[in-house]
Structure formats: C-alpha cells, structure tokens
Amino acid sequence: MADFPSLSRRSFLRQSFAFSAVAALRPGTLLAQGGFVAPNPASQHMFMIGDWGTDKYIDQQRAVASSMARWGQNNRSAPGAMFLLGDNWYGHMHDGVNDARWKTQFEDMYPANLFPGPAYAVLGNHDYEKRTFDKAQIQIDYPRQKKTRWTMPDRHYTFKYPEKDPIVTFICLDSNLPGTKEFDFTLSSYVMSHRDADAQDQWFAAELAKPRTTPFVAVIAHHPLFTNGIHRDNRTLIQRWDGLLRQHKVDLYITGHDHDLQHIEFDGHPTSFVISGGGGAELVNWSIPPEKRGPFGDRVIGFTHLEMAKDALVVRHVGAQANQLHAFRKTPDGKMAIL
Numbered sequence: 001m002a003d004f005p006s007l008s009r010r011s012f013l014r015q016s017f018a019f020s021a022v023a024a025l026r027p028g029t030l031l032a033q034g035g036f037v038a039p040n041p042a043s044q045h046m047f048m049i050g051d052w053g054t055d056k057y058i059d060q061q062r063a064v065a066s067s068m069a070r071w072g073q074n075n076r077s078a079p080g081a082m083f084l085l086g087d088n089w090y091g092h093m094h095d096g097v098n099d100a101r102w103k104t105q106f107e108d109m110y111p112a113n114l115f116p117g118p119a120y121a122v123l124g125n126h127d128y129e130k131r132t133f134d135k136a137q138i139q140i141d142y143p144r145q146k147k148t149r150w151t152m153p154d155r156h157y158t159f160k161y162p163e164k165d166p167i168v169t170f171i172c173l174d175s176n177l178p179g180t181k182e183f184d185f186t187l188s189s190y191v192m193s194h195r196d197a198d199a200q201d202q203w204f205a206a207e208l209a210k211p212r213t214t215p216f217v218a219v220i221a222h223h224p225l226f227t228n229g230i231h232r233d234n235r236t237l238i239q240r241w242d243g244l245l246r247q248h249k250v251d252l253y254i255t256g257h258d259h260d261l262q263h264i265e266f267d268g269h270p271t272s273f274v275i276s277g278g279g280g281a282e283l284v285n286w287s288i289p290p291e292k293r294g295p296f297g298d299r300v301i302g303f304t305h306l307e308m309a310k311d312a313l314v315v316r317h318v319g320a321q322a323n324q325l326h327a328f329r330k331t332p333d334g335k336m337a338i339l
Helices: 009-024 058-074 101-107 135-145 194-209 235-247
Strands: 044-049 081-084 119-121 157-161 168-172 216-220 252-255 261-264 272-276 295-298 302-309 312-319 324-330 336-338
Touching: 044 058, 058 302, 058 312, 168 194, 194 235, 261 312, 261 324, 272 302, 272 312, 295 312, 295 324
Parallel strands: 044 081, 081 119, 168 216, 216 252, 252 272
Antiparallel strands: 044 302, 157 168, 261 272, 261 295, 302 312, 312 324, 324 336
C-alpha cells in the first residue's frame, strides 16, 4: 500500500498561482479569444460520460446525448468507441438483462449510427445496489446474452485502443473498495469485499508493471482520487493507488462520481485527473471552489471527448449545447498544455 502523498503548501501555492488566470476565465472565453483547436478527423476519438443512467432526470441525459451527436457531426469526429464511467443505472432494473431501460436509455439513447463501436463500461456505487437484481452482475451478463455494443468483460479489465497500431492502454478498475463510502460497509452491497479489493490491487500493479507498448496509459474508474466536488478527495483510493500512478507515470486518470466536469493537476504529479460526471444525473455543489485547485471545473451537464494520436492526447470537456468548455493536450513525455 502506497503512503498517503504529501502535497506541500509551496507546491499547492505554485499550482494555484499557475492556474488562477485560467480558472478565473468564464467557460467559453478561450474559444472567444481564438484558442479553440478543432478535433482532427484523422485522429482516434472516444466520447466519455459518467453518472448518466438516471431514473429521474431523463431530459438531462437526452440533452447530453444530443450534444454528443451534434459535436461529433459538427467536428467530423464521430467516436470509434464510448466510455461509460459508472453509475450506469440508478434505481431499479426490475427485469435484469431484459429490462426495458437497456433499450430506451442505452441502445436508443446512443444509437449505433451516431456512436459506433464498443461502449466500454465500469461500475459505479449505484451499480452496486442489489435491488430486484444484482445490478453489477447484470451489466456483465448483458453482453453475454444480447447483441450489443455494451462492453464489460469483468469488473476490472484492460485493453489497447485502437486494436490496430494502438495508442492508449486502458486499465479499467472497479473503484467500489471498502472505505470509498462514508463508512466501511464490509457486509454491504455498496462495496466489494476486502479480499476482492486486494486481488484487484495486485492485478492493477501487475498490469502497470508490464512493459509499455503504447505511447499513453490511462486508468478508468468511477471514483476520483482528487476532486473539488461534493464527494471530496478519496483517502482510501489515494493510499492504495496514487503511488502506483506516480511510479508508472500514468498519463490520465478518468472518472465520474461527482456530477460536474473537472480537470485537476498537481505540481510534479505525472497524472492528469479528469472527472466527467455530467452525463445526466442531478448537479451537486463544490466542496473546494474550482478556482482554488484547477485548472478547470464547471457545474454543468456534458461529456468528455478524448482525441488520440501517437504524438498527443487532447481532452475536451463539452457542454450541453455542443460547446467546448475546456481542453488540454498531453504528450508522451508527460507535458500538459491548456489549449
């Protein structure tokens, strides 16, 4: 288990000063000043949404889906794949793999003609609710029983993208560890067992230790390590995973959980932390004002566009009106630049 990292006051102040000018800008001003860099149609593209499977805010989910379609069409960057960042299903799934919500809120909401390719999914805390059915298990079972783009081979898995001449190694984790809730629900359905958490950690460390075969490595999960949102920094995940991210110079750690869009950087940390929890659920408040720890945070619904090329990744947060709110570029040598 890695030690809890020490972020010195000097480091935090340097970071805050460096990002203060960017954070003070209103969303969209970078576009107005000519800073917009259009997606390259020749690159690989993925769209990412978290906290989308709402049972109460369908209009918001529909608005984000419409924004994704318009953004892809306007910028000639139809995604080759999607990422579903957890809290895929709030509320009941009364009929399990045959529930009507699979069609109305996934297959029809994100149709294959607009969003072709696989839809890779990870589990969120609401996916661990055991109501009529074990919602985590039915998400694994659904693609085994139906012809679908939904892709979740296990609770944790890895793959390289694209298949031919890959650019990014994706390591997908189940972040529902004991301690990620306010109390350690050892016997609760909301978290995995301690034994499963330890086994996943061993697998995660072994995957990171393998020789790199792609220019970039990204870790995908539901719970952030660091967030300015209402859920606050997750001490359990920081202790267990932050040291591994640092040691292996992971490029991106991408999550949902907080219902907003964020980008957080730390002075000297190799990993850029991206939160995309604006897929449709209700919006919530900040615990840390995003202008204090940035470079970006906005309490809006929306999605994240990941553009991939051998020489750089570009991460864009996009709002409900298909408008770019924030973007940054990351190169294989670890350098990050706000666009």
